[in-house]
Amino acid sequence: MERTATADTQVSATPPVEEDSTLLDAMPRQREVPDTAGELELLPVPFPAPVQGRAAVSVSASTPAVPRESRVPGLLRLLRPWRVLPTPTGTPFTFGYGTVLVATSLVAQYAGPTLVGRLHQASSTDVTHLLRDPFLVLVTSALWIVGGVLSPYAILFLLVLTALERRIGGVRAAGVFLSGHILATLATEGTVGLAVLVGHLPDTSLHRLDYGISFGVAASTGALAGLLRPWLGLPLLALFGWSLVSDLLAFTDPMTNWGHLISLAIGVATWPLIRRRQRAGRMIRLAPVELPRAGTGRA
Numbered sequence: 001m002e003r004t005a006t007a008d009t010q011v012s013a014t015p016p017v018e019e020d021s022t023l024l025d026a027m028p029r030q031r032e033v034p035d036t037a038g039e040l041e042l043l044p045v046p047f048p049a050p051v052q053g054r055a056a057v058s059v060s061a062s063t064p065a066v067p068r069e070s071r072v073p074g075l076l077r078l079l080r081p082w083r084v085l086p087t088p089t090g091t092p093f094t095f096g097y098g099t100v101l102v103a104t105s106l107v108a109q110y111a112g113p114t115l116v117g118r119l120h121q122a123s124s125t126d127v128t129h130l131l132r133d134p135f136l137v138l139v140t141s142a143l144w145i146v147g148g149v150l151s152p153y154a155i156l157f158l159l160v161l162t163a164l165e166r167r168i169g170g171v172r173a174a175g176v177f178l179s180g181h182i183l184a185t186l187a188t189e190g191t192v193g194l195a196v197l198v199g200h201l202p203d204t205s206l207h208r209l210d211y212g213i214s215f216g217v218a219a220s221t222g223a224l225a226g227l228l229r230p231w232l233g234l235p236l237l238a239l240f241g242w243s244l245v246s247d248l249l250a251f252t253d254p255m256t257n258w259g260h261l262i263s264l265a266i267g268v269a270t271w272p273l274i275r276r277r278q279r280a281g282r283m284i285r286l287a288p289v290e291l292p293r294a295g296t297g298r299a
Contacts, residue, residue, distance in 0.1 A: 093170035180219020180263035222267025
């Protein structure tokens with residue numbers, strides 16, 4: 001409706017609103033409802049009424065279809081296959097030790113045969129070297145992999161040590177590995193020394209070449225079997241133990257094969273200690289975090 005002002009009247013800043021108007025300025029659209037007195041009552045309508053005859057638009061039809069997320073990432077997050085591999089932050093002992101083993105394996109593969117033979121002989125844990133410098137040869141003998149990085153014990157080292165360190169920590173995993181490596185070496189080489197002393201073996205056995213990580217890996221496998229669930233740990237222990245017994249029955253290298261069985265038994269003997277550590281770590285992870293109270297923090 002047009003609003004006009006005559007010449008005799010002064011135009012005000014706000015135009016007057018006619019009383020019979022059915023619309024109010026700056027207000028939602030009104031609808032008329034007769035009251036009991038017969039007058040018209042104005043009620044606000046927050047939303048416009050739907051127009052008859054216009055087809056209702058479906059929300060699903062106007063909204064583009066969202067593609068369903070792939071289930072592969074969710075499955076990967078559930079299985080977490082990357083946890084079987086060592087990382088610098090998650091498993092520093094396995095990662096650092098594995099890096100050293102890769103370096104020595106490359107030296108053994110690409111260096112000259114004469115140099116490699118001298119290095120292996122200097123690192124051998126035979127009776128002569130153990131009597132002369134036991135600490136040095138016990139350390140250096142564990143820096144080489146017999147067969148290179150693709151040997152079965154190298155693969156077991158990667159998988160077993162990673163799983164063991166994630167459960168009991170790097171210090172305890174290193175303790176299990178070194179205990180198997182050192183104790184099994186002393187047991188086998190000590191037996192060789194006694195056999196030479198009583199005359200059952202020749203004097204050349206005092207210089208037999210002995211190096212590698214197999215004793216430590218066997219001990220770590222035996223320890224890991226006690227931390228896994230029974231349906232997984234017991235088959236692992238039985239399968240690995242049977243392979244060691246089969247090698248012993250083949251009688252190709254009886255002293256080394258006996259050393260593998262001894263180191264496996266050493267790993268099994270650590271079950272009470274490492275299980276206690278695993279339970280303690282689990283309780284720490286599940287313990288509720290207590291928030292500091294207001295006003296009790298240090299300045």
